[in-house]
Amino acid sequence: MAAKTMSRKLLTQGAEGRVYIGKWLRHSVVFKERFPKQYRHPDLDAQITRERLKAEARTLTRCRMVGIRTPVVYDVDFNKNMIIMEKIEGSVTVRNYIYDAVNQKLSMENQNLMSLAERIGKVLSKLHxxxxxxxxxxxxxxxxxxxxxxxxxxxxxxxxxxISEATEDKAVDLYVLERAILSTHPHTEKFVSHILSIYKTQGGDAASEVIKRLDEVRYRGRKKLCFG
Ligand SMILES: Nc1ncnc2c1ncn2[C@@H]1O[C@H](COP(=O)(O)OP(=O)(O)OP(=O)(O)O)[C@@H](O)[C@H]1O
Ligand SMILES: [Mg+2]
Known part of the structure; x- marks a missing residue:
């Protein structure tokens, strides 16, 4: 479909690309476009961009196949480095939801936030x-x-x-989330620990191994912070 026929409006501009919303074949969609990184060699950049596009489209679809809600992928355009996907109408990011809760002075042990942590723990358990x-x-x-x-x-x-079966990869995935939550939202230790405890109880022995490994990953993370 020619770019001219697609009406769209910029939603976010990240370090790696832009996200637009608009209409495509009468669907409300998100156009996610990656742009070239000037500091990378053009061949390498093209290869990395392609891999990320493929990973994104594949995994969005794979998640849906195992019952995890993700936007439907409508099209992948390798010439424009763009994915066209379902726009999740009326959605908010968990980030903004937590900001709002903090603005309303809700405690992190508030029932809605604990329920949110539970839903996050469950979806991560299913993912892994x-x-x-x-x-x-x-x-x-x-x-x-x-x-x-x-x-x-x-x-x-x-x-x-x-895609990986490795306990280490799953532990690093959780570590990234833990760091992201604690640095974006102050005083959320209880929220994070609730996510992890639900993840552990949902996921059986394999999940317990991941949580055990997470301790090692944290230790390595701290060492890296101290010694570079
Ligand atoms: N399918 C969608 N439906 C509704 N909103 C979406 C959708 N995809 C992305 N968004 C919104 O656009 C934002 C950026 O999308 P995404 O995280 O995929 O791109 P990004 O380039 O990594 O951006 P960021 O730098 O914020 O991580 C999301 O945080 C969300 O608010
Ligand atoms: Mg993002």
Whole structure:
């Protein structure tokens, strides 16, 4: 479909690309476009961009096949480095949902926030039980549908995803999320520990191993921070 025939409006501009919303074949869609990185050799850049596009489209679809809510992928355009996917209407990011809760002075032990942590723990447990590694778990990459208090978690932004059975990869995935939450949202230790405890109880022995490994990953992370 020619770019001219697609009406679109810029939603976000990240370091790696832009996200637009608009219409495509009468669907409300998100156009996610990656742009070249000037500091990378053009061949390498083209290869990395292609891999990320493929990873994103594949994993979005793979998640849907195992019952994890993600946007439907409508098209992948390798010439424009763009994915066209379902727009999750009326959604908010978990990041904004937590900001709002903090603005309303809700405690992290508030029932709605504990229920949110539970839903996050469950979806991550399902993701890892299917050997899907997200690669960039943050609260901006999780969406909630109205009514937010009961919504399942919609996962997005799978450009760094991979498939792996390794306990280490799953532990690193959780570590990335833990760091992201604690640095974006102060005083959320209880929220994070609830996510992890639900993840552990849902996922059986394999999940317990991941949580055990997470301790090692944290230790390595701290050592790296201290000694570079
Ligand atoms: N399918 C979608 N439906 C609704 N909103 C979306 C959708 N995809 C992305 N968004 C919104 O656009 C934002 C950026 O999308 P995404 O995370 O995929 O791209 P990104 O380039 O990694 O951005 P960021 O730098 O914020 O991580 C999301 O945080 C979300 O608010
Ligand atoms: Mg993102």
């Amino acid at each position: 039980a299917n050997n899907i590694i997200h690669g960039d778990l943050t609260t901006s990459n999780m969406l909630l549908l109205a009514p937010y208090e009961y919504s399942e978690i919609v996962l997005i932004d799978f450009g760094l995803s991979s």
